[in-house]
Amino acid sequence: MFDTALTLADLGFLAQGAVMTLAVTAVSVLAGTILGVVFGVLRNQLGTYWSLPITFLLDIFRSVPLLIQLVLGNALQSILKLGWAPFTTSCVVLSLYTAAYCTEIVRGGISAVPTTTRRAARSLGMTWWQDMRYIVAPLATRVSLPAWIGLTLGVMKDSALVLWLGLIELLRASQILVTRLQEPLFILLICGAIYFIISFPIARLGGYLEKRWSND
């Protein structure tokens, strides 16, 4: 019916690549989100003027191609003789990249909480921290979640670029098989299908949450 040289072992190789993609994504999104929350709150506290240095610095990560960032990150760790493995370098760069976008999302979420609500909390005698913890955080999370899901998926897709540093993630694994088996279309379709299967349901969930929460 259909002839292919692709073996079960090759599929296992692709699966390993997918695991690498997910690992890089998980580490970067986790670290990037923590940084993003810190920077986002900081930007909100400092006001537009005093947070200008942070804004500018993070904007660089959104205005320079990720590939260039990865190369620069790798060059820098080598200059500083840090001796990082490609996995570490990739995760560090991707984390900062994630943090840059996450900061915007967090800031947007916080500023979507009405001032009147926050005043009400403070006038009940809540401290700044209590206001943040019990009022702002739940409301801002709700507003930000769809965008954050979008960001996570974006990082998952962008993580393909770490192949440039020699990591064998999903796309690189496919490319290796393409070179060996000379069946580019078939193997790439499997690769694309794996990305799609990971991304599509989560994207739909994000869309659903956005719709549901924007209605009330």
Place this chain on the structure above:
Amino acid sequence: MFSYNFHWNQAFKALPQMLDGALVTLQIALLSMAIGLVVALALTLFRLSGNRILNGFATVWVEIARNTPALFQIYMAHFGLGSFGIHLSPYTALLVGIAFNNAGYLAENFRGALKAIPETQTRAGRSLGMTPLQAFRYIVMPQMLRIAFLPATNQMVWAILMTSLGVTVGMNTDLAGVTQALNAVSFRTFEFFALAAVIYYVIAKAVTLAARLAATRMFRY
């Protein structure tokens, strides 16, 4: 502190070459946006057509563009199409890949924008004797393009950033490609790529600024 000596002079000497590369980068980005825009309009019409096959085609395009990596899309254009005997040069493959991506995202932007335009606008046009296509062309589309303009500007910045992916399929005339070629002979990786980063940053900011200015001139209502 470090034993590394920066050699910025070497990088600055290569600046003219890199700026030539930047022009190619800008050219690919603009072309891919132009193609993406036309295709996105077609996809939008397909979705509005009420024809299940056209609608399905547009939906599949948009979902693939949004749910797979841009680099994957470029690989498909470069390696995947080879299975059909179509062998694209790195330049064309890059252009096709980015245009495919742009079209998908822009079509989704358009869909969001259309939701903000009341159905009564089309109705008003139809009751003046316009065909559905005329009502779309003269009444709905201009309003849609205005709403989608800012997101489209973001997509343009994305397109610029995406051009750097060409280097992975052997592109050597755009900014990333030129930088990589210089790097390969000199090994001053950090200097060259740092300079490239600055150029990318300037292009991205200039495009954003130009789009803002254009918007204030174009949309007076």
Place this chain on the structure above:
Amino acid sequence: MIEIENVRKSFGQLEVLKGINLTVQKGEVLTIIGGSGSGKSTLLTCINGLEDIDSGRIVVDGTDVHAKGTDLNKLRRKLGIVFQQFNAFPHLTVLENVMLAPVKVLGQSKAEAEAMAVKQLTHVGLGDKLKVYPSRMSGGQQQRMAIARALAMSPAYMLFDEVTSALDPQLVGEVLDTLRMLASEGMTMICVTHEMKFAREVSDRVAFFHKGVMAEIAPPEELFGAPKDPELKTFLAATH
């Protein structure tokens, strides 16, 4: 002449028109009154083919609106319609709003269309607003622009669908004045309205719709002065 013969129309389970028979002569001003959900607005959108009908016929100057081969786009040039929502095209100036259809649909030259647009806009009292965008105008002004926009197509008939219902009370007068002017100029008009005083003044005949049925039709003095239908009596009592 608009001939409406035994027209029925349902939205799902709900039958909104239950066999309407009505003929409107050239030059006549007909107003339709009735409660909400009486089917009066639906009838207007059926006349210009924006809505399909389930059975019966609507014939405009010999053309069956809902027949298969009918060129609706061509037919609609004859039937100007103005809606409750002003439906101004926000991306175009007032002048461009009015010029658009004559240029794109009738194929007029820009100069020709502009002359006509200026004439109609002046007619409805907007001669000084040509270069303004609709968002800068009041609802009453936007609605008068919508009337000029329909008139610029030189329609043989004008259909008005509750054109004052979305307006602030103080802006209703200027739009009704425009309609009075058109009526006095001999335009054939069908107006769906809640303005009883207006209906009494301008109409040749007034029709009362109730739950998808045309319960009564008569000259205004008769319909308002000596209503026969019990539902009409209740309706008139409630509106006073």
